[in-house]
Amino acid sequence: MIQRPVLGAACIVALAPFAAAQSFQYSDFNSTAGLQLVERAAGSGAILRVHDQAAPQGAGNRGAAWFGSPVSVANGFDTTFVFNINQGGSASGGGDGMAFVIQNDLVAGDTGGVGLSGIGRHASAIGYGIFPTSNPGESIDNSLAIEIDTFLNSNQPAAAPIMDPDGNHISIHTGGSGENDQREDWSIGRAPNSALGGVNMSDGQDHTVRVHYVPGTLDVYLDGVMVLSTSYSFSTGGTHIDTGNAVGGLNLIGGTSAYVGFTGSSGSSVENHDVISWTFDSAGPGGNYCTANVNSSGAAASMSAMSSLSIATNDTVLTSTGMPNLAFGFFITSQTQGFVMNPAGSAGNLCLAGGIGRYVGPGQIQNSGTIGSISLSIDLNQIPTPTGLVQASAGQTWNFQAWFRDASMGVPTSNFSDGLSLTFTN
Structure with missing residues (x-):
């Protein structure tokens, strides 16, 4: 069930020149009203299945789900979601993971649209990233992605090795207002398996992620424990931790807002990427x-x-x-x-x-x-x-x-x- 305020944030902005917080809450997904579902994403009973293990191999092995209206993020936000990654379908375990993504995708690629139709490549790209052979626009560009990465992609592909630290980590990726990329040298903050307190994120159990942003700092909690804190601002950006290179912020809608949602994908190792509940609150008056x-x-x-x-x-x-x-x-x-x-x-x-x-x-x-x-x-x-x-x-x-x-x-x-x-x- 979705529970929303009586007036939407857009109505409030039109009524008075005050900053307006925006909030929404899905205590379950018996109804997916208010969401834009892309490719494999679909409601499945009371859950939101962002991507399913029955997806065909190849480019269609991915999904995305976006809240249907832009929300304010520049001045701060607090979002919490419960996820469940389950039914890994190969001998090597499932893959590749899912991500919480903030985006204002402006470039349509060969395999995805913009904004509410935005989706990146499958497999290691986790539904937001790009391959070395991809054409421009095939990632969700102008985005920030918080990966829940469940598959070890190390020194492959040779042309652009991903260099995951392990097969159970959280990593924050951005290319500023340009393409985004799942390679770890695009990460501005990372919590490897050793920092997760023994939590196996693809064990078929419910786990809770909280993402809290105040301008200048982005914090990520897993099952109530802060596992990652990094310096970042939507206006000035952050620093890629492996290279030390600065990366810019995002080109936000109206300078303040973006689309928020989830992506997920698999390659030859498959799994279901489910969201059980989700709440979002932006900083307001x-x-x-x-x-x-x-x-x-x-x-x-x-x-x-x-x-x-x-x-x-x-x-x-x-x-x-x-x-x-x-x-x-x-x-x-x-x-x-x-x-x-x-x-x-x-x-x-x-x-x-x-x-x-x-x-x-x-x-x-x-x-x-x-x-x-x-x-x-x-x-x-x-x-x-x-x-x-x-x-x-x-x-x-x-x-x-x-x-x-x-x-x-x-x-x-x-x-x-x-x-x-x-x-x-x-």
Whole structure:
């Protein structure tokens, strides 16, 4: 099921000249509405099968799935997806892997289109890259790809050896605004098998990846543990780690946005590349403050909002990501910021003071599901306080935080996200 805010981000941008966060959430893929599916990608029951092991050998052995609208990435984003790579169908194990890709593909190649039709080559190219014999445009150009690479391609092909470190690694590849390439000398950050804490990413089990970007830094988590952090900016780019060469940023749509989604492929060694759930939140209005403690998911919960900040428009949606899975939680608010460490035995920090209101009305207490996230559309005419509901006024600043159930060393407790401060206008 897909759960979206009442107003799409494009509507918010049209209504007011404020930065707008964008968020979407697929708790499962019983419906693939809102996605553009390319070649082998298809819904399969409640999962999104980006690429399947029954795909024909050769150029068609690949798939891609894109969220159907560009999303803001330049100012920051936080995305989490659960994947399952399974049913390796050859004696040497499956291959070749899948990737989370951010792109504004502008060059159509012989074997793929642009934008929402973008797809790269198969086999070692993992659905985003290119072969030495490829014509221009056959990769997903103008892209950043975070590989989940499950097959060792070492010193082949001779013309342009890939030089994978092993057959179980995560690597971030970009060619700036030009072609992208699966060769490891195009990597700006890598977590080899030895850095994955014993996780076999193609063992047929569900695994969770979180990608968190703030301008200048890109972090990747696997099953709640940060395995990779690299310096990168969509405006200025980064550095290819094997060569030390600088690589530029991306040519983003409107300077801020791109398409996001998944690619996957196989060669002679095949496997299914499945996505179980997916949530995405981009940085939006307001400012985060106060440090959240790491919770039992291995991450610290983070607040974001989607809003024009206009009281008349009344379109504010709060989101908390990075929570434990299947945890009940709700949002709290106050006009006063504060800091209380471990209130009432909580494992987190309370970032509010003064009169604190709770969003605990019908439908407002939520479960974080399998993606560790909750969202709520709030009514600025009915903000909860200890003495009742009040209406926000222009110029007022309200602070928000998420409270949720957690566990510490197996003992039930609670925790908090960081705080988010929003100042509203007429």
